[in-house]
Amino acid sequence: MLCIRRLSGIHHARTLAPCTLPKRVASVPPVLARTRTGKASKGRERSTRARSFNPKPPAPRQHVVEQEHTSKLRLSPGNVIDYLEQNVSDWFTKHGQQAAERLHRFGVPKDALKPLLKVYRTRMEAGDVFRDLEYGEDNLARMARDLSSGNRSAADRYYTKILFEWASLPQGQQALEGTVPAEVVSRMQALFHAADLSKVSWQYVITRCSPPRKFIMHVGPTNSGKTHNALRALAAAERGIYAGPLRLLAHEIYDRLNKGQIVPLGAEPPVEAEPDSQTNFDIGEDAAPGKKQVVVTKTGNPQFVRPCNMVTGEEQKIVSKDATLLSCTVEMTPLSTYWDVAVIDEIQLIADRQRGGAWTAAVLGLNAGEIHLCGEESAIPLIESIVRELGDTLEVQRYNRLTPLVVADKSLGGDLSKIQEGDCVVAFSRSGLFGLKHSIEKATKMRCALAYGRLPPEIRSEQAALFNDPQSDYRVIVGSDAIGMGLNLKIKRVIFEAVHKWDGGSMRVLSTSQIKQIAGRAGRFGLHDSDAAGVVTTLHEPDLEIVRKALPAPFEPLQYARLHMSVETVTPIVRALPWDAKGATIGDVFLYVSKMAHMFEFQDVYEINDAMKTIDSFADCLTIPSRLIVQNSPCPWRDNYAVDGARAILEIYREKLQVRVEEALHRGRLLHKLNRALLLMQADGPAPDSMTTVQVLNTLETVHKVLDLYLWFSYRYAVAFPDRKNAFDIRQLTELAMDWCLEVLHQTRVGSRDAAAEARKAVMHRRPQQKEDEVSGVSEETIVGKLNSNAYTENYYDPNGPWHLSVVR
CATH class of the missing domain: 3.40.50.300 (P-loop containing nucleotide triphosphate hydrolases)
Known part of the structure; x- marks a missing residue:
């Protein structure tokens, strides 16, 4: 436990204990850090030396860029079947062993693998399999596109998918009868039906049983003002929700609605109202200076104030339990609640390999009368297909860039x-x-x-x-x-x-x-x-x-909306797999067994393999929903030090069922690094060199990620993770130290005589205090009162003000 000076009353909100680690923390055994290869690391800091930038161009740009293969496969829907039937033996020769191992992990006994694959190959070559399946044009077009994409695993995936689907048909079951035991075929059928996502929209029963929804797409390039009409409709709604990609965007909507800065649809702002250009959203034509109509005003208007709560994965701001507006990140969208108006921002991210499933879930499951989708034109064909399938209606509004x-x-x-x-x-x-x-x-x-x-x-x-x-x-x-x-x-x-x-x-x-x-x-x-x-x-x-x-090229239309793992999709698969199946096996089921509509594709399972490996080691203390929460948490699973922090949190939870944030940081080998950074920041001696400063900044980025992870858990398991306020305090300290590191790099470059002190003074001068509206439980009357009293203006710290002692345990 290290003493540091308290840089400000807000940043160090609590008085901390004496300068020794408590026994409950000091006695915790160290965690063995594992690299991605599984070998123990030597505990050294990674080299993040800031090398001088060489402006000379490479000769000639020696990038290892993946080039298009001249002999790239080109298939049409009409010849997909012939191609797969003619190449099944080649697949069996090259990938038969891998396919057999995969089927065994899916629950097929070893002694049944060879006869199963032999019958399948024979029937495929004879044309029986596709005749039994009777694939339609959409399915064949999808297969042609995937097989022509250059993805080497596409054919392997389709051969396995087709095997499971064919085995689930009466014709396939009859063909396998006598060669493959009936219980093996039954197990394959159970897994296929458990993983069937062809009717995934019916997971959202409440929405499917509600009246048809009206979708309105606002599409255009950056700087076209495509978002503001949607926001005005939101501000005018009795019950409304904004779902965006970033915590900062969710906070801005929350902040502006509570201040009355967004002019509701149908309302006229005062003539003297000025537009606010300090927004992270596109400013439309009616927000230009000199125009009578203003969308976002520079100062709030009490008559436009709307109580709005904010919910993100790592932070929640509740101004009123009765607030009828909500601003959130898209992953936190409550799908069963009814809304009059919903706004989903950056809809093109529906195709993102990692996060796209959250946008897909919102489009499929949001129970709202009117849903505004804002984003790129590339999403239009995909959204049209989905809306047509759901029986809803779609209106597209296009916007042009406002400046060349x-x-x-x-x-x-x-x-x-x-x-x-x-x-x-x-x-x-x-x-x-x-x-x-x-x-x-x-x-x-x-x-x-x-x-x-x-x-x-x-x-x-x-x-x-x-x-x-x-x-x-x-x-x-x-x-x-x-x-x-x-x-x-x-x-x-x-x-x-x-x-x-x-x-x-x-x-x-x-x-x-x-x-x-x-x-x-x-x-x-x-x-x-x-x-x-x-x-x-x-x-x-x-x-x-x-x-x-x-720049002048048309947008390439998005091909697929991503689906992600959820309790509803994972639970049946876990029940159909052998009891000791690993997380990676569950992921493979979605890749190699699941049947999906032609406009959907599963999230990139390879990106979450690192998460699955960590989660598998805690399967004894995590339920299926808990495993999914860990998997979808904001942990950078390829950052070894962040993974150490995640493992430390899970280990303490397994041992004690309650996790203290200081203990998690200590066991994850991050607490002493945070304290070292804080001591460097307050030291009166010379500033660290640039290489050390960048290394410290890299460590602080990891500390911040682990604190976000702790906050993520605290909103889902409040009893097991009770140190939410403490985590917020330490996160503010971490951000302060990160800002100081960035400032030190500049002060060092310009040759300041006392770079550390100059950086500290600059950072303390510009960092705002915590705003009063960040306190939970603020009523609507209080919001209006604050607006009228100008309490939302930011105050700044006095860099020459008093310092106090505090400590991070």
Whole structure:
């Protein structure tokens, strides 16, 4: 337990204990850290040294980019059957052993594997299997598309899927009779029916039994004002819900509705009302200066105040138990509750490999009379198919970009000195971002804000605010594709440092959608003195042509809406599998057995294999719903230190059934690292060097993730995770230390005499106090009172104010 000075009354809200670890914490045995290979790590910090950025282009860009195969398979719905029938022997030869092992994990005895596969191959070659299945045009078109995609596992998946479906038919059962034991066929049929997702929409019985819903799609490019009509309908609804992709967006809607800043549909704002350009949503034409109609006002109006609660995975703000409006992240959408109006933001994420299942569940299951979907035009055909299948109605409203977006004639030619005030430089490597930031500041003498995915949303928002503030010395922002969503940025020009991104297996060229989303942040309407065109360019000349071709290209229509694991889908499968089946086996059932409608695809199971491996080791203390909660938690499962923290939480839960946040951090080998960072921040000595500072920042990012994980559990198991307030306090400390690290990097670069102290002073000056509206249980009358008394204005800490002693145990 380490003593540190208390930097402010709000950041250190509680008096902490003496400077020794309590016995209950000190006696906890250390956790053996495991790497992805299963070998014990040596406990060393990972090297995150901020190398100097080299602006010279590669020669010639030596990326390992996955290229299109010249002999890529091309199938049409008419020849899919012939292809599979003719190649079943080849599949049996190359993948028969893997298929047999998979079937055994699914519950087929070893002695039945060979005769089962032999009969299946013979019947497939004879044409009996597809004649019995009688697949329709939609199914064959889907199969043709998947088999032609270049995915090497597609054929293996379809051969296994077809086997289970055929075995469930009377014809298939009759063909297997006498060769395969009847109980084996019955087990295969049980698993097939348990995993059948062809009627997945009927999991939402309440919605299916309600009157048809009206969907309204608001689609357009970035900076087209596509969201505001939906928000106005929400503000006017008696009962309404906003479901978005980010905690920050959910908080903004919550905040603006409670302040009365969103003008309801049908209401007229006062003539003197000014539009608020400081929003993370597109500003429509009726929000432009000089227009009579204003959508989001700069100051709230008491007559527009609507009590609204906020629910995200890691945070809840309840202003009134009787509030009829809710703002939430899409994963937290209550599907059984009735709403008059629902708004689902960034609908194109319905196809996202990891999170898309939450959008699919909302579209299928939201029990609302009117549902507004906001996002890209690429989602229209997919949504049309789903809505048609559900028997609902769909209206599409298209929006055009409000300011032009142009591609520069030339790239920067690798010359960072050509970067100008208002530029956003986009890169896709976290370690490279720090070097790029340093090199830009050195070349231009302009200070850079920083925004990337691992930074907490709160820190990203603060960095964006500094970039937008004309009074600050931040003139450029360096970021990853995280700048493409949920940040209000006054960007004049977007510069791609690269147009390739690592996808976990290889370097790939950014998709057209990704390029459009990022480039569209340039020249946002209403954010500049004049609505001049936004400009897009690249750092290196070879990349410019890729961007030039992507911007005018039409959006590629989304092929699939993703489905994810839920209690309703997983429970029957667990019952149909052998009792000792692992999590990975459950995932394989969805990939190799489940039957789905042609517009659906399952989430990327390979992405959650790391989570499943950890969860399997705690199967003795976790129910099926609890396993899914852990699996869907905000834990970065490929971060070994974060996984250590997750394991520590689960181990303490198994041992004591109650988890204290300090003990979890200590057992996860993170508490001493947090304390080290806090001590560095308050020390009077010289600041750490840049390499050490980046390493500390990396550790703090992991600490923040583990604290988010603890808060995630605290809202689901309040008795077992009772330290919610303590976790929030430590998370605020962590964010403060992260902000300080970013500031130290700058103060060190400019050669400040006392970089640590200067960074501390700057951070304390700009960080706002906790707002009063963040306290739960605020009534509607209190909200209106606060609005009238201007209590929502932010206060700032005095950097020269008193310091107090406190400690993090």
